[in-house]
Amino acid sequence: MTKASSPKSGVKKAAKPVAKAAKPAKPVAKAGTKAVAKTATPGKAVTIDAAGVYYKQLNERIREAVAAGAKEITLVNVNGQRYIADGVAAEVKFTIQGVPGQDMAAFMRGPVIRVEANAQDGVGNTMDDGRVIVNGLAGDVIGYAMRGGRIMIKGDVGYRVGIHMKAYKEKLPTIVVGGKSGDFLGEYMAGGVILLLGMFTDKPEDPITGRSLGTGMHGGVIYVRGEVPDYQLGPGLHTQPVDETDMKMIRELSEDFATEFKVSAKTILSKPFVKVKPFSHRPYGNMYVPA
Amino acid sequence: MKAPLRYHEFDKDISGCGIFGVIHKKRGLIPGHMPSCAMATMHDRGNGLGGGFAAYGIYPEQADKYAFHLMCETEGALESAREVITKFFTIHDSQPIPTRKVLAIKNAPIVWRFFLTPKRKGERPTFRDLGEEDFVVAVVMHINAKVHGAFVFSSGKNMGAFKGVGFPEDIAEFFRVEDYRAYIWTAHNRFPTNTPGWWGGAHPFTLLDWSIVHNGEISSYGINMRYLCENDYLCTLMTDTEVVAYLLDLLVRRHGLSRKLCSKVFAPPFWDEIDRMPPEEKRMYTALRATYGSAMLNGPFAILVGSSKCLWGLNDRVKLRPLVVAEKGDMVFMSSEESAIREVQPDLDRVWMPKAGEPVIVETEV
Numbered sequence: 001m002t003k004a005s006s007p008k009s010g011v012k013k014a015a016k017p018v019a020k021a022a023k024p025a026k027p028v029a030k031a032g033t034k035a036v037a038k039t040a041t042p043g044k045a046v047t048i049d050a051a052g053v054y055y056k057q058l059n060e061r062i063r064e065a066v067a068a069g070a071k072e073i074t075l076v077n078v079n080g081q082r083y084i085a086d087g088v089a090a091e092v093k094f095t096i097q098g099v100p101g102q103d104m105a106a107f108m109r110g111p112v113i114r115v116e117a118n119a120q121d122g123v124g125n126t127m128d129d130g131r132v133i134v135n136g137l138a139g140d141v142i143g144y145a146m147r148g149g150r151i152m153i154k155g156d157v158g159y160r161v162g163i164h165m166k167a168y169k170e171k172l173p174t175i176v177v178g179g180k181s182g183d184f185l186g187e188y189m190a191g192g193v194i195l196l197l198g199m200f201t202d203k204p205e206d207p208i209t210g211r212s213l214g215t216g217m218h219g220g221v222i223y224v225r226g227e228v229p230d231y232q233l234g235p236g237l238h239t240q241p242v243d244e245t246d247m248k249m250i251r252e253l254s255e256d257f258a259t260e261f262k263v264s265a266k267t268i269l270s271k272p273f274v275k276v277k278p279f280s281h282r283p284y285g286n287m288y289v290p291a
Numbered sequence: 292m293k294a295p296l297r298y299h300e301f302d303k304d305i306s307g308c309g310i311f312g313v314i315h316k317k318r319g320l321i322p323g324h325m326p327s328c329a330m331a332t333m334h335d336r337g338n339g340l341g342g343g344f345a346a347y348g349i350y351p352e353q354a355d356k357y358a359f360h361l362m363c364e365t366e367g368a369l370e371s372a373r374e375v376i377t378k379f380f381t382i383h384d385s386q387p388i389p390t391r392k393v394l395a396i397k398n399a400p401i402v403w404r405f406f407l408t409p410k411r412k413g414e415r416p417t418f419r420d421l422g423e424e425d426f427v428v429a430v431v432m433h434i435n436a437k438v439h440g441a442f443v444f445s446s447g448k449n450m451g452a453f454k455g456v457g458f459p460e461d462i463a464e465f466f467r468v469e470d471y472r473a474y475i476w477t478a479h480n481r482f483p484t485n486t487p488g489w490w491g492g493a494h495p496f497t498l499l500d501w502s503i504v505h506n507g508e509i510s511s512y513g514i515n516m517r518y519l520c521e522n523d524y525l526c527t528l529m530t531d532t533e534v535v536a537y538l539l540d541l542l543v544r545r546h547g548l549s550r551k552l553c554s555k556v557f558a559p560p561f562w563d564e565i566d567r568m569p570p571e572e573k574r575m576y577t578a579l580r581a582t583y584g585s586a587m588l589n590g591p592f593a594i595l596v597g598s599s600k601c602l603w604g605l606n607d608r609v610k611l612r613p614l615v616v617a618e619k620g621d622m623v624f625m626s627s628e629e630s631a632i633r634e635v636q637p638d639l640d641r642v643w644m645p646k647a648g649e650p651v652i653v654e655t656e657v
Contacts, residue, residue: 055335079332079630079633079634080332080333080628080630080631080633080634082335098633099629099630099633101628101630102628118629118642120613120628120629120630121613137642137643137644139613139615139629139644140610140613156643156644158610158613158644159609159610159647182610182644182646182647183609183610183647184609202641202643203643206646210646210647211561211564231563231567
């Protein structure tokens with residue numbers, strides 16, 4: 001028997017105990033939380049310094065401030081803290097200085113977040129309402145299963161952006177990407193709108209999108225500025241020309257984008273757009289059980 | 292940013308591994324504090340069951356010797372390993388790897404290092420027909436497979452791995468990583484999925500001066516392992532990532548593939564992409580896929596590979612794990628999260644996310 005398969009190896013025994021931290025100092029959170037609760041006057045602006053604050057405690061402070069009625073919250077020195085503003089259902093405006101961590105604005109319903117830096121992965125996961133503006137690039141799975149609200153990323157985005165977005169009645173989630181996108185943009189998309197501009201990019205030589213755009217798409221629409229070769233689309237999809245209804249939506253989104261990032265809507269609209277839509281009402285209805 | 296005390300009382304978080312690497316192209320030395328801080332920022336990508344670092348340029352006075360780092364269950368295992376090493380190598384130095392007591396690190400094995408030069412072919416008990424590097428590989432495989440309770444966890448020149456069970460920042464404290472200065476660092480925070488969280492299974496995995504840290508899963512472990520076995524590499528560490536370290540040695544050092552081509556073996560272009568290539572390229576990629584099908588890495592991965600001249604990042608071909616690259620002056624950073632880079636280098640010249648399957652290869656200029 002080789003020793004690797006011997007489960008009694010003493011080296012391996014070391015694996016069992018999970019590292020336990022030293023005897024507990026008082027969690028840093030308490031002091032900070034109280035301090036914020038005192039300073040947050042209803043309707044007023046609040047600034048929270050996130051330097052060195054663990055994500056859990058940062059989010060506790062944010063919630064305290066929201067509960068105390070803060071309408072404008074500025075987070076400074078943010079760096080990598082996860083779950084910022086997740087599940088917050090209130091009319092409040094966040095300004096974030098620094099790079100927020102994974103899953104910012106997940107399940108969010110209402111707030112406006114402006115990030116003055118790049119964002120990481122999972123922004124707006126299952127977001128329900130509100131706005132996220134990222135003045136930089138953003139990572140993978142932005143707007144995953146998003147069901148309402150708007151996300152605008154100025155620069156490039158990663159892979160699987162807008163995967164499984166959906167729309168229902170008055171809810172119409174929208175994503176605008178100013179740069180280029182990775183593979184699987186709008187994969188399994190069930191509703192909503194994605195507008196891909198490809199203009200504000202770090203990768204001028206690259207194609208505007210990766211492969212498998214809209215794979216498995218059965219609702220919603222993806223607009224692309226310029227051209228996309230068919231081989232970059234998911235199976236069975238083709239680009240189509242846009243009509244006046246499409247242009248109305250493209251104009252509205254472009255103007256909103258231009259205002260947020262202080263760029264020219266005219267320049268954005270100076271090139272033609274194409275659209276990618278599901279090829280039938282139920283494109284995969286016969287996939288497993290042929291009619 | 293470091294997690295506060297009693298983080299274990301907080302609710303369970305969902306995690307993935309975290310990786311970080313940095314190279315100074317002019318071989319400027321970067322203190323161990325940097326990778327340790329960067330990893331602490333990604334604390335929650337792991338769960339305390341593995342952390343580690345690889346560092347290049349840390350033994351300048353012994354740069355011509357192979358530095359073997361060993362972890363041993365018992366003094367007896369260390370003695371057995373020493374006996375084997377004595378047969379094959381001249382031992383120039385033999386010493387414990389400096390550690391300190393850290394409350395969070397429990398049941399550490401004995402960690403020891405040897406500085407070695409291989410014996411001449413005629414003086415070796417076996418492996419007499421092997422070239423120097425193949426010989427070192429053979430002895431490492433021999434110790435890891437045959438010496439009970441002893442594992443060689445790094446075996447390169449002027450480099451070393453430091454790893455174990457714990458969060459990376461705790462492992463850094465344990466191994467006094469802040470005392471080392473290196474021109475390339477790679478680091479890992481582990482969230483074990485399919486394999487046990489034990490000392491040998493922490494990343495990086497190394498062989499000669501190769502080191503690898505990995506976020507993801509190598510679903511092709513079985514076929515990769517058998518392919519390696521045919522080529523005299525034995526997998527003994529019970530963790531999927533081990534195969535990548537040995538594949539690197541086989542493909543790049545022994546078969547002479549460039550790093551770019553090796554990347555295309557690990558994460559090959561899709562057949563439909565090959566179909567659209569110009570004829571020459573099409574032939575080449577077809578041949579590559581046909582020849583090295585057993586070395587393809589299936590499953591999600593973001594990996595960072597270190598070697599004495601290069602830091603090399605690569606994603607699987609559909610990018611199922613994050614990877615960010617950033618530049619500042621002569622330094623290039625690669626990380627699971629941008630925040631980890633910003634923690635140690637707030638102002639950056641450029642930040643980007645590489646394409647799936649497209650390697651980022653950064654070599655030293657001196």
